[in-house]
Amino acid sequence: MTPLTWLYVPADRPDRVEKALVSGAHAVIVDLEDAVAPEAKSAAREGLRELCWAVSAVRVQIRVNAVGTPWFEADLDAVSQLPVSGVTLPKTESPDAAEAASRLLGGHLPVRCLIETALGVERAFEIASSPAVSGISLGEADLRSRTGAGEAGLEWARGRIVNAAVAAGLPRPPQSVYMNVTDLAGLEASCAHGRELGFFGREAIHPRQLPVIEQAYLPSEGEVARAREIVAAADATRAEGAFALGGEFVDAPIVASSQQVVALAERYGTRNT
DSSP states (O other): OOEEEEEEEETOOOOHHHHHHTOOOOEEESSSSTTTOOOOOOHHHHHGGGOOOTTTTTTEEEOOTTTSSSHHHHHHHTTTSSSSSSEEESSSSSSHHHHHHHHHHOOOOOEEEESSSSSHHTHHHHHHHHHTTTEEEHHHHHHHHHOOOOHHHHHHHHHHHHHHHHHHTTOOOOOOOOOOOOOOOHHHHHHHHHHTTOOOOOSSSSGGGHHHHHHHSSOOOOHHOOOOOOOOHHHHOOOOSSSTTTTEOOOOHHHHHHHHHHHHHHHHEEEEE
């Protein structure tokens, strides 16, 4: 199952990387791009080799610099020698970018694409459909700066990314980061909205955001109980079409959704309340 919480951490802060690995995040994204100044990128890249990656419960990805930057090829060369789970490729605007990254990695590491530009959003399904791409997500901060869109203006792009991922057979994408690390109530409300839009989990920029994200995206005990009931009834009846359960009409899509809820609870648990 894909991670529910993703935590960004600067690659040039090894102390923060070590803390991130034990933060409780399901995945850690070590950032060589926006979080690292141009003059510090080479040293940060070299420093990755010295970090301890022996944390089997945490998936670690490296956000490299984008295709066309002076650091792209060196980043990919360094990452290809690290025991990490994949690469996050920023500012992806075409399948060619992901395929170039995959080639430089020798095809051994999955490439997850951040879509952060208007052109990238327009090409979201084309990007997601590339065999080189293991997942996509939306980079809202960059998209806001380029389009001038506010919350309402981002709704179409959010839906576009979710739909493109699912249409291409990829995992549902995580929601983009919430930039105000002290506004946990706002984060909670935003996560609830993101869940309604179809996102699965969320990226974070501070460890204090992780419990809020996790709780927002976990199913309740009641939801899990109902899902188990539906799955059990479907197994017992071996129904291929719709059937009635407690006055509710249940069909194959509802059974599939219930199976996903059960799998999520078995992997990450249920909400506290």
